[in-house]
Amino acid sequence: MCDTCGCEHTGETPKPVEPQRIPVVQKILSANDQVALENREHLRAHGITAFNLMSSPGAGKTTLLLATIAALREKTRVGIIEGDTASQVDAEIIAATGTPVVQINTGGGCHLDAPMVHSALHALPLDALEVLFIENVGNLICPVAFDLGQNYKVALLSVPEGHDKPYKYPAIFEAVDIVVVTKADLMPYLDFDLEKFRVLVHGLNATAPVLVLSAKTGEGLEDWLAWLGERFV
Amino acid sequence: MCDTCGCEHTGETPKPVEPQRIPVVQKILSANDQVALENREHLRAHGITAFNLMSSPGAGKTTLLLATIAALREKTRVGIIEGDTASQVDAEIIAATGTPVVQINTGGGCHLDAPMVHSALHALPLDALEVLFIENVGNLICPVAFDLGQNYKVALLSVPEGHDKPYKYPAIFEAVDIVVVTKADLMPYLDFDLEKFRVLVHGLNATAPVLVLSAKTGEGLEDWLAWLGERFV
Numbered sequence: 356m357c358d359t360c361g362c363e364h365t366g367e368t369p370k371p372v373e374p375q376r377i378p379v380v381q382k383i384l385s386a387n388d389q390v391a392l393e394n395r396e397h398l399r400a401h402g403i404t405a406f407n408l409m410s411s412p413g414a415g416k417t418t419l420l421l422a423t424i425a426a427l428r429e430k431t432r433v434g435i436i437e438g439d440t441a442s443q444v445d446a447e448i449i450a451a452t453g454t455p456v457v458q459i460n461t462g463g464g465c466h467l468d469a470p471m472v473h474s475a476l477h478a479l480p481l482d483a484l485e486v487l488f489i490e491n492v493g494n495l496i497c498p499v500a501f502d503l504g505q506n507y508k509v510a511l512l513s514v515p516e517g518h519d520k521p522y523k524y525p526a527i528f529e530a531v532d533i534v535v536v537t538k539a540d541l542m543p544y545l546d547f548d549l550e551k552f553r554v555l556v557h558g559l560n561a562t563a564p565v566l567v568l569s570a571k572t573g574e575g576l577e578d579w580l581a582w583l584g585e586r587f588v
Numbered sequence: 589m590c591d592t593c594g595c596e597h598t599g600e601t602p603k604p605v606e607p608q609r610i611p612v613v614q615k616i617l618s619a620n621d622q623v624a625l626e627n628r629e630h631l632r633a634h635g636i637t638a639f640n641l642m643s644s645p646g647a648g649k650t651t652l653l654l655a656t657i658a659a660l661r662e663k664t665r666v667g668i669i670e671g672d673t674a675s676q677v678d679a680e681i682i683a684a685t686g687t688p689v690v691q692i693n694t695g696g697g698c699h700l701d702a703p704m705v706h707s708a709l710h711a712l713p714l715d716a717l718e719v720l721f722i723e724n725v726g727n728l729i730c731p732v733a734f735d736l737g738q739n740y741k742v743a744l745l746s747v748p749e750g751h752d753k754p755y756k757y758p759a760i761f762e763a764v765d766i767v768v769v770t771k772a773d774l775m776p777y778l779d780f781d782l783e784k785f786r787v788l789v790h791g792l793n794a795t796a797p798v799l800v801l802s803a804k805t806g807e808g809l810e811d812w813l814a815w816l817g818e819r820f821v
Contacts, residue, residue, distance in 0.1 A: 411645045412728045412757060413749025440729060442755040463759055465698060465729040493756065495645045496673060496698040496727055515748035515771060516646025522675040523726065524645060526696055538748060544774060 390469035394504025405487040410511035412493030415537040466498040521555035540569040623702035627737025638720040643744035645726030648770040667717040699730040754788035773802040
């Protein structure tokens with residue numbers, strides 16, 4: 356019994372509750388997943404391959420996109436959906452390259468969802484695109500749970516964030532098709548243990564490659580472009 | 589009308605909906621705020637001043653806490669609550685300093701809430717503490733909305749994240765009592781415009797000081813300790 360508030364708390368640290376195992380007879384799609392399915396069909400019908408980029412704030416999603424747009428300019432036609440809780444600073448940076456871009460402001464919401472992306476798709480010239488990058492809201496946790504209808508999920512982890520992040524945020528590393536370590540140019544100034552990071556990621560996800568790149572120096576960009584290139588329709 | 593799915597979307601980018609203004613006759617506390625009130629009373633009854641540290645993943649919350657613990661060892665008695673979606677790596681690092689610490693694992697949840705902190709308080713030797721640091725889950729969005737019963741809210745923003753973050757994540761900068769720019773030792777290698785960052789923060793929050801520090805070199809640590817020292821009971 357707690358003296359101050361009279362509650363019955365035992366002092367134990369809360370633990371995640373194990374979900375009860377209930378036999379699933381038929382998979383009922385959630386409202387989000389239903390729209391994600393429609394988005395996927397939209398994209399397929401237009402011959403567009405879509406990538407959902409997820410990371411912490413400031414991990415370098417926009418910078419990687421700028422380098423990617425520049426490299427793909429002669430090879431394919433790229434469109435961008437930008438997700439942020441507020442502002443359109445990233446969309447303005449992308450628009451300055453002449454790339455079709457739509458900004459989604461979530462109004463404080465911590466992730467994109469399929470209906471937001473659905474609306475954004477209608478604002479893009481889909482017939483003129485072959486590749487779509489969706490830059491999710493900067494958040495290493497919430498975006499993972501929402502299928503947007505993308506073909507591939509990409510996690511970025513910047514070197515300054517530290518190699519221990521798969522311990523603390525395992526869900527994103529389990530879920531993605533590739534992990535991109537960004538800001539590799541900062542390696543000399545930080546204690547980022549790349550081999551430890553690879554071991555942690557592959558402990559959660561045996562198949563996702565771990566690429567290391569610096570959009571600033573260009574290091575590793577070819578590997579990223581090669582991985583992308585294998586996935587265009 | 590959309591050809592692929594037959595929906596009526598107009599193609600407009602979704603915008604945040606302005607909340608309707610309803611006259612508030614009486615403020616009804618939410619379940620979280622009620623427990624936060626109890627936490628605040630617990631802490632007050634024990635003479636403890638509590639700080640809620642919020643930031644992106646890898647911004648340096650634990651590293652700042654380690655430097656703070658070392659500096660305060662002779663001056664006061666510190667306790668720590670560690671919040672993470674999974675693992676207890678941070679709590680183990682803190683425990684190695686001999687500091688009382690409780691790990692909260694949210695089981696994937698994107699923020700701490702007041703009931704979690706309430707349980708954790710019961711697992712700490714409150715009578716032996718004067719200062720409590722609550723390290724929230726690494727997330728620049730969701731933790732802001734949940735009062736934990738702390739006395740002060742602290743936002744950390746690391747230099748590699750970039751000076752433009754107040755544009756994209758305004759809510760946290762509006763809500764806090766102080767903004768700490770971490771990893772200042774990386775300034776020479778990045779294009780972080782400190783003056784622009786100050787202007788953006790103070791445009792959202794006129795009263796929160798913006799401190800600049802590096803837990804690695806010790807730069808700015810005295811300013812942080814001075815700010816803390818003024819707030820202990």
